[in-house]
Amino acid sequence: MxxxxxxxxxxxxxxxxxxxxxxxxxxxxxxxxxxxxxxxxxxxxxxxxxxxxxxxxxxxxxxxxxxxxxxxxxxxxxxxxxxxxxxxxxxxxxxxxxxxxxxxxxxxxxxRTDLDYPMWHGGTALRFDIVDFCAYDVLVLKREGAEADHPAERIAAARTRHAAMSESAVAKLEANLIGWVPAREFVHDREGFRRVLDVYRxxxxxxxxxxxxxxxxxxxxxxxxxxxxxxxxxxxxxxxxxxxxxxxxxxxxxxxxxxxxxxxxxxxxxxxxxxxxxxxxxxxxxxxxxxxxxxxxxxxxxxxxxxxxxxxxxxxxxxxxxxxxxxxxxxxxxxxxxxxxxxxxxxxxxxxxxxxxxxxxxxxxxxxxxxxxxxxxxxxxxxxxxxxxxxx
The missing domain is CATH 3.20.20.150 (Divalent-metal-dependent TIM barrel enzymes)
Structure with a gap:
């Protein structure tokens, strides 16, 4: 190849x-x-x-x-x-x-939810954590209809996870999810992301x-x-x-x-x-x-x-x-x-x-x-x- x-x-x-x-x-x-x-x-x-x-x-x-x-x-x-x-x-x-x-x-x-997930060898990897994603989707972004897209046990775990997050941890999670990816056409803040989601309603x-x-x-x-x-x-x-x-x-x-x-x-x-x-x-x-x-x-x-x-x-x-x-x-x-x-x-x-x-x-x-x-x-x-x- x-x-x-x-x-x-x-x-x-x-x-x-x-x-x-x-x-x-x-x-x-x-x-x-x-x-x-x-x-x-x-x-x-x-x-x-x-x-x-x-x-x-x-x-x-x-x-x-x-x-x-x-x-x-x-x-x-x-x-x-x-x-x-x-x-x-x-x-x-x-x-x-x-x-x-x-x-x-x-x-x-x-x-991805995590851009520097610790690996066993001491380096880092990319990771997608479904509970972290749910925490952002339901509790931070508060997207209309989000709760219907996640099972109850995941939402419960997300509430526990979110309660333990600092403001900086929430900001980092948000940046990873909506604020940055290499070569992306454009990036979003929270309100802008809600507006563009509405286009897909x-x-x-x-x-x-x-x-x-x-x-x-x-x-x-x-x-x-x-x-x-x-x-x-x-x-x-x-x-x-x-x-x-x-x-x-x-x-x-x-x-x-x-x-x-x-x-x-x-x-x-x-x-x-x-x-x-x-x-x-x-x-x-x-x-x-x-x-x-x-x-x-x-x-x-x-x-x-x-x-x-x-x-x-x-x-x-x-x-x-x-x-x-x-x-x-x-x-x-x-x-x-x-x-x-x-x-x-x-x-x-x-x-x-x-x-x-x-x-x-x-x-x-x-x-x-x-x-x-x-x-x-x-x-x-x-x-x-x-x-x-x-x-x-």
């Missing part, structure tokens, strides 16, 4: 020289400073591409051209924004960048799904004409939050998305962490089933708890059989190569590494520390090399 690395641009504390030292050859990045629905100009794309290539690397995947909230809800400027999206696809293709990872998560993007899962399918019927023909592969990222976590619809949470959702607009350009990002947080998902089976439509892979692992909480595990630990997933992806690459497919390699990246060693205490994008991802990539590379040797 093509070994890649997410890079947040010139302001990233992890340098492109570090990416090369980690052993990656491809970069996954985006024009984050322009990610508000406007067209990505050819000149800006060329500038970013030149930075990557000057470091001896290749811009392999765009992550992401963000789908604006107006497009998700089909309100406001959605028509103009869809046209802008098509133009960005065309401009990226002209620059030779032909894989776009994107998501269709309402408002929140990926969500009458949006049902069925209606939200149809909004996605309608978007795909518009942009996939453009992507196919331009030779671009669109790879939708699953919801993270893969279950409803804040009463918002989640429509990319399991294998059935993935199959429905592919069927809604059949095309070589309509495909998936196989994120083993996001899909893996849903107990219903069998990741090796999904890798085998959807192999031809997998255009990009995020390889990470999670350890789930019975109540729905989870934390990000070591790449080769956790609940997903990573060896079996990689084996299935390598088998798909072999099939593509035998069929004469020119772009037979599947780009992958190690996702959400732990903060360990010298990265502890440094200012880094949580989940995107250098050494934790370097360790994960080395482990994944070892799996790939071993399986490739056994096949030869």
């Amino acid at each position: 093509k070994q890649t690395w997410r890079w947040f641009g010139p302001d990233d504390s992890v340098l492109l020289s570090h990416v090369r030292q980690a052993g990656a050859t491809g970069v996954v990045t985006a024009l984050h400073h322009l990610n508000d629905g406007r067209i990505w100009p050819a000149e800006e794309i060329a500038t970013r591409k030149a930075l990557v290539e000057e470091a001896g690397l290749t811009w392999s995947v765009v992550e992401s051209v963000i789908v604006h909230e107006d497009v998700k809800t089909r309100t406001g400027r959605y028509r103009e924004l869809i046209d802008n999206y098509k133009a960005s696809i065309r401009n990226l293709s002209k620059a030779g960048i032909r894989t776009i990872c994107y998501n269709f998560m309402a408002i929140t993007d990926w969500t 009458d949006v049902t899962p069925e209606g939200f799904r149809e909004n996605l399918f309608t978007l795909l019927r518009e942009i996939i023909p453009v992507a196919e004409e331009a030779g671009v592969k669109m790879a939708i990222h699953p919801d993270d976590p893969p279950f409803p939050l804040f009463g918002l619809p989640r429509i990319v949470k399991d294998a059935d959702d993935a199959a429905a998305i592919l069927a809604a607009c059949p095309s070589p350009s309509n495909g998936l990002t196989l994120c083993t962490g996001s899909y893996g947080a849903n107990p219903r998902n069998d990741l090796p089976e999904m890798a085998r089933r959807f192999g031809p439509q997998i255009h990009f892979a995020h390889l990470r692992n999670v350890t789930k708890e019975p109540d729905g909480s989870f934390h990000e595990a070591e790449h080769l630990e956790g609940d997903t059989d990573m060896v079996a997933v990689v084996d299935a992806l390598l088998a798909e690459e072999k099939r593509r190569k035998a069929a004469g497919t020119e772009d037979w390699e599947i780009p992958m990246r190690p996702d959400h590494g732990h903060a360990i060693v010298d990265d502890i205490g440094k200012k880094v994008n949580p989940g995107y520390s250098c050494i934790g991802r370097l360790k994960g990539l080395a482990e994944l590379r070892g799996i790939m090399r071993t399986l490739e040797t056994l096949r030869s």
